[in-house]
Amino acid sequence: MMRTTDETLTKPLESLPARVRHWSGGMGLHGVMTVLSLAMILPFAWMVLTSLKTLAEAADPAWLPHTAQWGNYPEVFRVIPFLRFAANSLVVAGWVTLLQVFTSALAAYSFARLDWPGRDRVFFIYLGTMMLPGLVMLIPNYEIMVKLGLVDSYLGLVLPAAFSAFGTFLLRQFMLGIPRALDEAAEIDGASKWQIFWTVIMPLSRPGLVTLAIFTLMGNYHSFFWPLVMMRTVDKYTLPVGLLFFDSEHGQATHLLMAAVTMSVVPLIVLFVLLQRQFIRGIQIGAVKG
Template sequence: MSQAAGPATAPDTPAAPPRRPRWLGDALAWAVLSVLGLFWLLPFLWMVANSLKSLAEIYSFPPTFFPDQLRWWNYPDAWTAVPFARFFTNSVIVSLGTTAGVLLTSAMAGYSFARLRYPGRDKLFIAYLATMMVPFPVLIIPLFILMGQLGLIDTLIGLILPAAFSAWGTFLMRQFMLSIPRELEEAARVDGASYWRVFVQIMLPLCTPVLATLGIFTFLGSWNQFLWPLIMISSVQNKTLPLGLTMFQAQATVETPWHLVMAAATFSILPVLVVFVLGQRYYVRGIATTGVKG
């Protein structure tokens, strides 16, 4: 006589481990980022603090972070100790000119490589990108000879012209333009728009985020450029801020006035902060939307 088997029971599954609250992970991430941000911000705060001290306080031991008295007059003293206004103006001219040149040439070259069809386009693009592997010191002597033949040595144009072309900027613009739907361009072409009109009225407005990103990077690099101006510029009236700060530091006869040097360095970093704050929204969007495509 057979015995009926009872219903099969599923084996007990182990209980899932308790999930960690999401806020705990966010709080830990914010804590780590805050500590790292403080370490990165510390040199800047130290520079500002020293710019408000006396020279005796800077040389005192043990060193102190906060000044005994806020010496705001260090800033006008630093401004008048050297032709700081001239150095500042030269840096603004060179940085804005270089940024404008890079944005114009990179946008036009990027549009050509992304949208126009002609023989050897991709090979030419790869060859242009290959120039990024050539270190700048290798190009110094040929560029100096070329600028000499053009009569641009010891001029601001001689600083702007070689830096107005960027293979990296062209790559960035091309990759972004490849992500723009072709239907927008084709609709404009059907309505009779020329390539130039499509480029100016359709492509450039859509490329605002990547243009801002490229502009910020280019401005920062040009503002802090030291080696090429050091080789090209010999007269005081054409020196840029990095050269001027070095000259200010080197011209001290007895001891370097570090409190004034720090004040001048604080002056020099302000335009960089302003440019980044004004363009950070587009900068983040440009980084997020620029992909490696095509």
């Protein structure tokens, strides 16, 4: 009897019902994810709450304002040309996104669907450029823009970001998963390589295109160092540089700065909420096909 009892008490966890083990493991995972989520949410919550404080309260470590100062938000528009800065960021990020998605799709199509000598070697060399930090390329890109006379211009901001090794890699993984029989069927029907790319491959790569577009738009909307180096005219500042300008001119107005930063992230939050299903689907498909 004692032996049976001991065996029962020392029975390993694997002998528990699968539902119980799944529940206990899920609770631990959810606990970790909750802590990590709070670590991400708390700074954002502090930013929003600070934007609703008065100037005196902004220096107070207390989280909650005594009275929500919603007037801080319209005050931002009076102090700096916020809409101008936001429009500059959206225009630059929009053009970079369009060009980068298109050039990455063309390069990915060549690396994934076309056969030419040295294709794989060129691809791995191109992929190797991802190892270079962005700051390493800052001075060479700036020198090129100076020689082209594109300093303090929107075109100078867009051109260096129009090509992406990461985007090419991401879309290549999608295109490798598309059956080649579709290319062959289109060729039998008399379609050219360009027609196959535009009418067959591009529509089937839509999840990857959307995923890359979201990554690119978010990254360039908040780009800081390159616009800071390139731009001289205040009216041409993008939003991150404009916020730095605001901080230098009104460094004590922390409550207004937080209001401006809060408004700067709203467009991206709305965009992600609208496209999150396609974004997640694109990541999942890319992971499976990779």
